[in-house]
Amino acid sequence: MMREADDEGPEDGLGSGGDGAAVVRFDQVGLRYDLGPEIFRDIAFTLDAGSFHFLTGSSGAGKSSLLGLCYLALRPTRGAVTLFGRDVTRAPRTVLPRLRRRMGVVFQDFRLINHLSAMDNVALPLRVAGVPESDIRHHVPELLAWVGLADHLDARPPTLSGGQKQRVAIARAVINRPDLLLADEPTGNVDDRIATRLLHLFEELNKMGTTVLIATHNEQLVRRFPHPRLHLDAGGLTCLPPLPATDPAPAAAAGPQRPRAGQRPV
Amino acid sequence: MHTDLPLARDRSSTLVTVLVAVMVFLAVLAAAGGLALDNVLDRWTRDVAGNLTAQIPPVPGLGETAKAATDERVARALDVLRAQPGVASVRALSGEELTALIEPWIGAGEVLEDLPMPRLIDIVMRPDAVPEVDPAAMGEALRAAVPGATLDEHRLWLSRLLDLGQAVGLLGLTVVLVIGAATAVAVIHATHAGLATHRPVIEILHMIGAQDDYIARQFAAHALLQGLKGGAGGFMLALPVLAGIGVLVGRMKGGLVPSVGLTVVDWILLTTLPFAAAGLAMVTARLTVLRTLARMP
Numbered sequence: 001m002m003r004e005a006d007d008e009g010p011e012d013g014l015g016s017g018g019d020g021a022a023v024v025r026f027d028q029v030g031l032r033y034d035l036g037p038e039i040f041r042d043i044a045f046t047l048d049a050g051s052f053h054f055l056t057g058s059s060g061a062g063k064s065s066l067l068g069l070c071y072l073a074l075r076p077t078r079g080a081v082t083l084f085g086r087d088v089t090r091a092p093r094t095v096l097p098r099l100r101r102r103m104g105v106v107f108q109d110f111r112l113i114n115h116l117s118a119m120d121n122v123a124l125p126l127r128v129a130g131v132p133e134s135d136i137r138h139h140v141p142e143l144l145a146w147v148g149l150a151d152h153l154d155a156r157p158p159t160l161s162g163g164q165k166q167r168v169a170i171a172r173a174v175i176n177r178p179d180l181l182l183a184d185e186p187t188g189n190v191d192d193r194i195a196t197r198l199l200h201l202f203e204e205l206n207k208m209g210t211t212v213l214i215a216t217h218n219e220q221l222v223r224r225f226p227h228p229r230l231h232l233d234a235g236g237l238t239c240l241p242p243l244p245a246t247d248p249a250p251a252a253a254a255g256p257q258r259p260r261a262g263q264r265p266v
Numbered sequence: 267m268h269t270d271l272p273l274a275r276d277r278s279s280t281l282v283t284v285l286v287a288v289m290v291f292l293a294v295l296a297a298a299g300g301l302a303l304d305n306v307l308d309r310w311t312r313d314v315a316g317n318l319t320a321q322i323p324p325v326p327g328l329g330e331t332a333k334a335a336t337d338e339r340v341a342r343a344l345d346v347l348r349a350q351p352g353v354a355s356v357r358a359l360s361g362e363e364l365t366a367l368i369e370p371w372i373g374a375g376e377v378l379e380d381l382p383m384p385r386l387i388d389i390v391m392r393p394d395a396v397p398e399v400d401p402a403a404m405g406e407a408l409r410a411a412v413p414g415a416t417l418d419e420h421r422l423w424l425s426r427l428l429d430l431g432q433a434v435g436l437l438g439l440t441v442v443l444v445i446g447a448a449t450a451v452a453v454i455h456a457t458h459a460g461l462a463t464h465r466p467v468i469e470i471l472h473m474i475g476a477q478d479d480y481i482a483r484q485f486a487a488h489a490l491l492q493g494l495k496g497g498a499g500g501f502m503l504a505l506p507v508l509a510g511i512g513v514l515v516g517r518m519k520g521g522l523v524p525s526v527g528l529t530v531v532d533w534i535l536l537t538t539l540p541f542a543a544a545g546l547a548m549v550t551a552r553l554t555v556l557r558t559l560a561r562m563p
Binding site: 075096105127128172 | 474
């Protein structure tokens, strides 16, 4: 993968390759909102380049906040966050665009721009990076076709269904082949067939070197794709091995989440 | 240019266009007035060499004796005038100059040589002293030294008028500057409103890796467009007004007032005003966005 030269010192020999270098590192990170209680305590983990993790935890455990720390919407109140080998705990905001262009983020609420077409929404990361329009016109429809939105290039988000919006958001997150992909419940609004397809897309990107972190509480999905888990619980984080795969052909795949009981033939 | 922010749909967008139109309209009129006045003053200044003219009657009689006596009077008058407060320089017009002045009426020829002509003295006052000059006192002193000498003070009044004209011209320039400042303030407020309205979109753009410059460019391009539209409108509105004033001034021609008008250079200057307003709007919007975004977390 091509990469602009790093402007870091010699200790930053970190590239994109799967050489095991840390893309994200949290050291004893604590976070509190204003004067409220600390919602994270001493969180420490490392995402090596080319790794694939799920971020699990019950609703309200702080999955979105943890992702927010990764894409620098939030700054830790304690500890240190290192991104691409650079300590960004107190990085000035002028360095953020360069870091964010190396990431793709799928927000839980999509954060699409409502007055722009699906095509223009997906093109945004390329436009802000100054990619020529001819390339944009070539790549964006291709990707939108791949996520099944070939007929909706000019549709504006308010006219799209939840699942369609989600796919636009995912296309926007991956259009610039990010080094780090952060996704917050990226399969929450799509049926199981599309969820599987999207997960395959993430794995595809992962094979090309992208580090992936997906926040989800869809346990079925976590079982089907055996990747290590970061589990948030009561303000702490534990690293867990992949969940053992269940029956490879679940009968009630399209059912609600946690259908564990009904899934196994008694 | 591609834009991600629907700035053209903001209500403040029309407001800025209208404001710039009004501002450019006023600025063009003020500038045109100032420039026309400046042209008038230029002509007046060119016509007037000194501020005052003294006239010394000749000693009656022909021949060298009378001429020498007249020269002596002129020398005395020069000494007296030179000693007056505020006088920068005095100079007696030479015989040739006097002849040239009278020639149109009397005609050239030997006859002039023999006429006992009054002598003229050109008096230049120090510019800073002009407002305080008392021509009556000066004339008194002159008559005491040279009986029958007179002081022509019309030009002194004219120079005072010049000062007033220059002050009014300066006022025109000040009005243009104040109008520019008011336009900038309006653009700053509209930009703040736009930043607030589009805050969610701007946050998304930031999350995607947009630099402040990317956002500032869109605001600047929008402000430039508004400025050009408003500027063109204001300029077009000002043209018929200027033409109307031009007709009124034309009727006054032939009177005491030198011809009033605008030169080609003046028109070029006036035409730059709408562009200057648009440029001002663009730069103001850009700086406002960059300053505001720099304060975001």
